[in-house]
Amino acid sequence: MLFWRLGAATFWDPDEAHYAQTSVELIASGDWLAPYYNAQPFFDKPVLFHLLQSIPMRMLGPTEGASRLVPALAALTSLPVAPAGGAIRGEPAARSAAAPGGSGAANAAAVFVSSVPVTSRRWCFWNSRSASRVEGPKKRIHHLCFGTTAAELPQIQKTLEGNGVRLLDPPNEMGPEASGLWFHDPDGLFVNVKAADRKPSRTDPPWIVNTPGHYGRLNARGAPGRDLAVKPRRLGHTIVFTPDVDRKLDFYTKNLGMRLSDRSGDLIAFMHTAPPSDHHVLALLKDNKSGFHHASFEVGSVDEIEIGAQRLIDKGYRNGWGFGRHVLGSNFFHYIRDPWNSLAEYFCDIDVIPDGATWDARDWPAEDSLYLWGPPTPDDFGRNYEAD
Numbered sequence: 001m002l003f004w005r006l007g008a009a010t011f012w013d014p015d016e017a018h019y020a021q022t023s024v025e026l027i028a029s030g031d032w033l034a035p036y037y038n039a040q041p042f043f044d045k046p047v048l049f050h051l052l053q054s055i056p057m058r059m060l061g062p063t064e065g066a067s068r069l070v071p072a073l074a075a076l077t078s079l080p081v082a083p084a085g086g087a088i089r090g091e092p093a094a095r096s097a098a099a100p101g102g103s104g105a106a107n108a109a110a111v112f113v114s115s116v117p118v119t120s121r122r123w124c125f126w127n128s129r130s131a132s133r134v135e136g137p138k139k140r141i142h143h144l145c146f147g148t149t150a151a152e153l154p155q156i157q158k159t160l161e162g163n164g165v166r167l168l169d170p171p172n173e174m175g176p177e178a179s180g181l182w183f184h185d186p187d188g189l190f191v192n193v194k195a196a197d198r199k200p201s202r203t204d205p206p207w208i209v210n211t212p213g214h215y216g217r218l219n220a221r222g223a224p225g226r227d228l229a230v231k232p233r234r235l236g237h238t239i240v241f242t243p244d245v246d247r248k249l250d251f252y253t254k255n256l257g258m259r260l261s262d263r264s265g266d267l268i269a270f271m272h273t274a275p276p277s278d279h280h281v282l283a284l285l286k287d288n289k290s291g292f293h294h295a296s297f298e299v300g301s302v303d304e305i306e307i308g309a310q311r312l313i314d315k316g317y318r319n320g321w322g323f324g325r326h327v328l329g330s331n332f333f334h335y336i337r338d339p340w341n342s343l344a345e346y347f348c349d350i351d352v353i354p355d356g357a358t359w360d361a362r363d364w365p366a367e368d369s370l371y372l373w374g375p376p377t378p379d380d381f382g383r384n385y386e387a388d
């Protein structure tokens with residue numbers, strides 16, 4: 001089991017890639033005392049680790065299997081003292097095989113940074129409904145992007161300036177995509193508001209179900225085939241960490257016209273845009289530092305949620321949490337950890353606030369902040385990996 005699929009899985013998290021790349025640079029430089037990452041001194045691991053990791057990489061080439069060989073051997077030596085069943089709960093087979101002995105080995109099981117230029121992310125939603133990546137040395141949220149109409153953009157600029165928010169030049173790495181307004185929120189997170197077309201979000205045929213007294217699907221099978229296509233329709237919302245929920249809530253309310261949907265004390269606050277809007281397009285989760293928690297993608301049914309989630313788990317991605325139903329927003333959910341320890345959520349059946357309506361925002365007890373039902377919440381579900 002220890003060496004099963006040692007070289008099959010791709011890089012699992014940024015640390016794995018960082019450490020392998022550092023060993024690659026160690027080989028290239030011939031400097032056996034000073035490890036470098038992207039030509040910068042890098043001392044996260046003792047140089048002895050890179051010296052050892054570089055041996056099979058020099059013999060076999062800089063492959064996933066070669067970079068994981070030494071951590072796997074090291075883990076093998078730790079088996080006699082490791083507790084039975086000590087693999088991290090929910091870890092996929094590929095990662096467990098590379099790192100059965102603990103997080104140190106997991107971090108060392110790496111691949112090539114150059115092939116996984118991930119790390120920073122920018123999220124565009126209610127118009128653009130997309131998420132994309134830009135390259136950086138460490139995983140972190142890059143910016144939030146909101147769409148609006150071309151006619152409203154000058155008014156938003158006027159509001160920002162009137163509230164003393166300084167408009168900034170777009171980050172250089174954004175290139176020609178950097179249209180619209182750029183500014184920092186109170187946590188220093190870049191925010192972009194730009195003109196964009198609003199895209200239709202619900203174009204599927206209705207999901208016809210049978211409930212007591214309402215049997216809409218007659219003489220037809222309800223279970224889909226195992227080959228059901230799972231296609232996220234749009235990016236529905238994202239949740240970010242913040243050290244000050246109220247300060248951030250106040251900022252987005254005053255400057256972008258967002259509105260509180262529901263909250264649970266100082267733990268979390270959900271916000272929607274001017275209706276029509278999902279129950280939340282942005283939520284703020286308390287932590288000591290800012291960071292990215294999850295992005296959520298709408299699919300067509302609970303079948304799509306679970307078939308999609310199971311496919312990702314079968315491919316080696318870590319089960320983040322699910323299947324369950326939230327209280328705030330009411331959506332069914334299943335979360336999957338991406339290789340950089342962010343969460344991606346499949347969801348369906350979220351509460352929607354129609355045009356012209358006012359949502360009855362409430363302050364909920366902590367036990368309602370996460371879910372109505374589902375499996376126990378994993379220990380790291382609320383962990384801010386960007387604060388590590």
Ligand SMILES: [Fe+2]
Nearest residue numbers: 237294296345
């Ligand atoms: Fe969510």
